[in-house]
Amino acid sequence: MVIDLAACDGCGKCVTACSDKHFLPPDREWLRVFKMKDSENGAPYWFPRPCFHCDDPPCTRVCPVGATFKRQDGIVLVDNERCIGCRFCMAACPYSVRTFNWGHPDNPSDAVARGYSPEWGYPRRVGTTEKCDFCPDMARLGKLPHCAAACPMGAIWFGDENEDAVTSGPDKEHSATGANEGPGAAGDRQTVRLSQLLRDRGGYRYLEDLGTKPRVYYLPPVNRRYPAPGEPDAEKGAPVRGEQR
Amino acid sequence: MSDTVRATSPNVPSENQDAQAVESYLLSTLDPVGRGGRFWILGLLAVVAVGAAAWVTQLVNGLRVTEMRNYVSWGAYMGNFVFFIGISHAGTLISAILRVTDAGWRRPITRMAEAITVFALIVGAPMVLIDMGRPDRVMNVFIYGRFQSPILWDIVSITTYLTGSILYLYVAMIPDMPILARHARERGRSPRLVRLYEMMSLGYRESAEHRRRLALALGAMAAIIIPVAVSVHTVVSWVFGMTLRPGWHSTIFGPYFVVGAIFSGTAAIITAMAIFRRAYRLERYLLPLHFRHLGKLLLVLALLYAYFTLSEYLTAWYGGIEADRRLMELLAGNTAYGLTFWLWVVFGLFAPIGFLLFPGRRSIRAIVAASVLVNIGMWVKRYLIVVPTLQTPFIPAEAAGITPWYFPSVVEWAITAGAFAAFLLLFTLFSRLFPILSIWETAEDVDEARARHVRVPAVAAPQPGSAVRPAMLLVALIVGGLTLLAPAIPTNAVGAQEAARVELRRASEGEEDVLVAAVTVGGVPAPGVTVEFFAYRHLGLLALGEDETLDDGTAAVSFPRGLPGNLRGDIRFRAAVLSPDSLAGAAAETVMSGGVPARQDAGEPPRALWSTRAPTGLLVGITVLLLCVWSTYAFTIWQLMRLRGIKGG
Secondary structure, rough: OOOOOOOOOOOHHHHHHHHHHHOOOOOOOOEEEEEOOOOOOOOOOOEEEOOOOOOHHHHHHOOOOOOOOOOOOOOOOEOOOOOOOOHHHHHHOOOOOEEEOOOOOOOHHHHHHHOOOOOOOOOOOOOOOEEOOOOHHHHHOOOOOHHHOOOOOOOOEEEEEHHOOOOOOOOHHHHHHOOOOOOOOOOOEEEHHHHHHHHHOOOOOOOOHHHHOOEEEOOOOOOOOOOOOOOOOOOOOOOOOOOOO | OOOOEEEEEOOOOOOOOOHHHHHHHHHHHHEEOHHHHHHHHHHHHHHHHHHHHHHHHHHHHHHHOOOOOOOOOHHHHHHHHHHHHHOOOOHHHHHHHHHHOOOOOHHHHHHHHHHHHHHHHHOOHHHHHHHHHHHHHHHHHHHHOOOOOOHHHHHHHHHHHHHHHHHHHHHHHHHHHHHHHHHHHHOOOHHHHHHHHHHHOOOOOEEEEHHHHHHHHHHHHHHHHHHHHHHHHHHHHHHHHHHOOOOOOOOOHHHHHHHHHHHHHHHHHHHHHHHHHHHHOOOOOOOHHHHHHHHHHHHHHHHHHHHHHHHHHHEEEEEEEOHHHHHHHHHOOOOHHHHHHHHHHHHHHHHHHHHHHOOHHHHHHHHHHHHHHHHHHHHHHHHHHHHHHHHOOOOHHHHOOOOOOOOOOOHHHHHOOOOOOHHHHHHHHHHHHHOOOOOOHHHHHHHHHHHHHHOOOOOOOOOOOOOOOOOOOOOOOOOOOOOOOOOOOOOOOOOOOOOOOEEEEEEEEOOOOOEEEEEEEEOOOOOOOEEEEEOOOOOOOOOOOEEOOOOOOEEEEEEOOOEEEEEEEEEEEEEEEOOOOOOOOOEEEEEEEEEEEOOOOOOOOOOOOOOOOHHHHHHHHHHHHHHHHHHHHHHHHHHHOOOOOOOOO
């Protein structure tokens, strides 16, 4: 996954889509948008934080029962049928990605009807952890994760590193709901070469020095296509057409 | 609280005490409890019941009844766990170290110390179970256990420690068992109790050979239990230290926790000594000397702990790495934790040091006061290790409008109180069944004293021996299963338009490879048509560029270099007409070689900390360590089993 911080305007539609599609209770977000400011004089920017699906995942290291595991396609998932609820993974994750079912979850009938798989994480169970799963069930269908598909700015790119390609842009399903607006949305998906995107845009990984080898890259918030958070005309949910890069 | 347990007043021993006097005096502590004692036991039972009820509430409703949430996901239970495992070190230090170094003054306090170890472990270890979201799945740890996880290290080392300390406590109790059996028979106690004592005596009698065997067993246990205890608290600290969190990921966490454990354990034993001394009128055996010796030890440990604390936090503060700086602001700055931290420094560290430092003021009262302060302070300190770090994540939660906060709920306090009550209750009941001062060792002490003053030849004291012969094999296996789910590649139908026809092929143009699309309309090459070229990727079409057809109806773009294909290196390409609008939509697709073949996935995941298979070195290391310890246990048990067969005595 590649997240373009120059394109993210903090509208939060990714969070809403993720929460809706995974039937998340209101006490948690798998994907969270932070308003960051790295230094005193630095400009603030929006920072969407999914699970980084690290190549050396600290959560998976410490799991005593292998309930959280890394698949050969690189995706880190949680099996809530095996999880013992020790929450060591939550303590070990440096990015505070993981959430826990503290009480008995309220599973909607749709969630129950689909049946459980670690690939979508519901119906959820009391006393188990869960987190962003990169929507492998969508990837099987050749579709983008819900967050990427819902982003009106096309700020979230997703793809298979083995193919050296990432794709962004709203799904038809999402454009039908009116989310398909803004400068990133040419109406169609866009696919680019990952290596070139990272090279051209100075892609980096968050907290690289921790050595977790995240699988999420960020493109620095330069030449933004929206006003920085806190600027007078910055308004959540109202992407402003800025200059194209 | 020290007056609540009071046995019916035992006989005051005569001035010239001897082994017999010691025996009868210490046995008198087993006399039926008085009214105060009954109230004490009932009170403890009530608190335990409240704690148990709180746990049932938690089992029914989930951990929602605690105040732990997604940011602060560990709290009081983990604090309790570390605290109890910490005070369990009392037994090891006082008993094993002093036994190994043959410090004579240890004798009246070894039993008490060893009992603290066992009961603190019995109460502390289940704290992890209480903290678990799914205690019903605890068996998964044995079915799917991964030795890469410090939790497995914890389980293995605490199990080893508990087994060892029970064995150690028991071995040192054996010589008292025949005495207890005789005493119970004489007093007309229940035959079942007599039988229990007799069974536990393993046929031990006072003979040179029995003593030799016992000394061998005891020596082996005393030697091995010290490294086991050190490993236990090191591993407990590693549950925190092995994470990358600020304030936890510290190289000194192992020794810091071990020193903290011995520190709080020594304080615990001084507190216990004071209570039992008052309750059972043991002033004759628990002398000011014992308090002074342990007080000096406590002073040294307090200074050591202060040194470690300074070293740990001054480094973090002075270095001032972003995350460390935020933690230090929370932990020692102008916050609730900061206030608690500095109160702990003053009352949990400096005040005890003050009480213990000046020899003139080092009375029993001052030493006990220092110990109680240390006990309370160390619980607070454990809490301050667990919570503030979790409140200081790398990505500040405040940036998302969230303020993590934690203070234990009523349920958590009730369970904590219940745990402390259970600890005291176990201790009390133990002291009702077995004398809290070791009869044989205390008598030995008296004998030795007489030998020094009256020149009466003393009974040969057991020589601590330490023979370790590896004899047991332990095999650790990990079972885990992963399913590889290979994504399916969709095949798209080729769209075509009546009017235009596109053909796609690869060609060489000078030194460069190109993708060529030939556009024809009704069999005639169409010039001036814009064609866009794509490569199929799993989630979309990778645009390779566009070109206008020449007079021969061909358009071309460079063949993408280094683009991954499938396992054979094949790539599906697409060429589609963009303009003019009349021809738009015409397209062709061809699968061509020339891509970089995808890597064939290795069948098995590598051995790594994160994978299903643990690194070989880790498994070998754990196995070797366990072999050493458990073979020593086996040696001890073997010695005990041979006690009964010894003739004579």
